Amino acid sequence: MKKRLMFLALAAIGLASCNGGFKKGEGGLLYNIITEKSGPKIQAGDFVALNLTLKTDADSVVGSTYENGLPFMQQIQKPQAKGDVISGIMQLSEGDSAIIKVNIDSLSKGHPRPPGLKGKYQVYIIKVEKVISKGNLTDQVFQGREQAYVNNILDALKKSEPIKLNKYIADNKLNVTKTDSGLFYQITKQGSGIKPAAGDTVVVNYTLRLVTGKILETSIKSEAVKNKLPINPMNPYKPIRFAIGTKGMIKGWDEGLQLMNAGSEAKLLIPSSLAYGQQGAGQIQPYTSLIFDIVLVDVVHPNPNAPKPKAPSLLGQPQVQPVR
Structure with a gap:
């Protein structure tokens, strides 16, 4: 577990030039x-x-x-x-x-x-x-104490996750619907196109944020600039394409997008059980709920002769080197 819980990404920082007291x-x-x-x-x-x-x-x-x-x-x-x-x-x-x-x-x-x-x-x-x-201490005793401490931290995170998510909903006065899986969603603009089904390719714009309000990533360059995100030269800043049911895509996306018509806009509030769970991923810590603003640009029925598109990464921001 400790290998998965690494330092946050670091950037160059400085305080005042005066070094008094140091x-x-x-x-x-x-x-x-x-x-x-x-x-x-x-x-x-x-x-x-x-x-x-x-x-x-x-x-x-x-x-x-x-x-x-x-x-x-x-x-x-x-x-x-x-x-x-x-x-x-x-x-x-x-x-x-x-x-x-x-x-x-x-x-x-x-x-x-x-x-x-x-x-x-x-x-x-x-x-x-x-x-x-x-x-x-022997390695066995030491590692046992270490793991017990880590488990207590993770248990506290797990218990606090629904509290944080419900607070986000209340603070932002969202009129959400909850599915049986635990997904919350709100259609903010109703489209008139078809709904995707398993195997259909969806074309999606998105912005990802945490319940703290911090934006982690977006497929829209104007949103990245507006929110002062580092511009990733590897990010094409265009709608992503993937097939519903593609291995590697988080469950909350597969479920949420099938609730939308093409042309719709929605907010998906995805608990960690439908995202990255107790492991986390990249900038996303264990037991972290994800908030997505989604635009379903288009739905494309599968061509039986075409290769299936791979699941894109939703964590495209480059990682800064860990602390030395």
């Missing part, structure tokens, strides 16, 4: 412990659960573990380079909070910067939620 470490590392609890420092081999908030040079939030209620959880390895964020994390104890500033040039020395990585620092605003020390 201590210096190797490789240009700066760290400022805001809350300091008594306890042993994190060591290589320990399991940690951290909540993180990431910001841009302009102090705007890029991402946060608080959005889905799932902290970063992993067994800490030795730092890969002087001045990397692990070096800063190993200055902390359970209950500590800190700002860690990693010098980008020190980490990328001898290598070109990744495209779009600006500023002097990567900055991590961190709260250490839990530390399980490896110490002299």
Whole structure:
């Protein structure tokens, strides 16, 4: 499980240029412990659960573990380079909070910067939620404690998912219909075309967001620009095509699209049981409900002599490199 629960994607971020209050470490590392609890420092081999908030040079939030209620959880390895964020994390104890500033040039020395990585620092605003020390514990005992903690976190996420989804419906005053499977949908514009059936190819525009309101992806470039999403050069920003019942497409899409006529617009509220479940996928954490604004552009009956279109990825945004 821990291998699936990795750091959120990271981007170049920086706080104010003043470094007052920060201590210096190797490789240009700066760290400022805001809350300091008594306890042993994190060591290589320990399991940690951290909540993180990431910001841009302009102090705007890029991402946060608080959005889905799932902290970063992993067994800490030795730092890969002087001045990397692990070096800063190993200055902390359970209950500590800190700002860690990693010098980008020190980490990328001898290598070109990744495209779009600006500023002097990567900055991590961190709260250490839990530390399980490896110490002299056997692997079996240590892994048992680690898994028990992870299971408790996942159980809490599972229980909170319907609460969050119902709150989204109430807050946005949606007049939704619930199907037997648990899918919520609202037809916002009724089309006059045919409804798709299994095997039909659908042509669809979509925008994907979380119950927090954060937009993750869209097939419409104007929506990406409007919501200040990173423009993905690999994304053609045009309606996607796939056959209903194609292996690999989430169940909520197959069911929801068959409730729509061609030309219709709808909002699909898809619980994780009809999406990516307890595993999650890419930017989507375990037990995460998905909100789709859908336009069913067209429905095409199958040509028995034509190859079936493959299921497209609904997670086309490029992933930024994980923390080093």
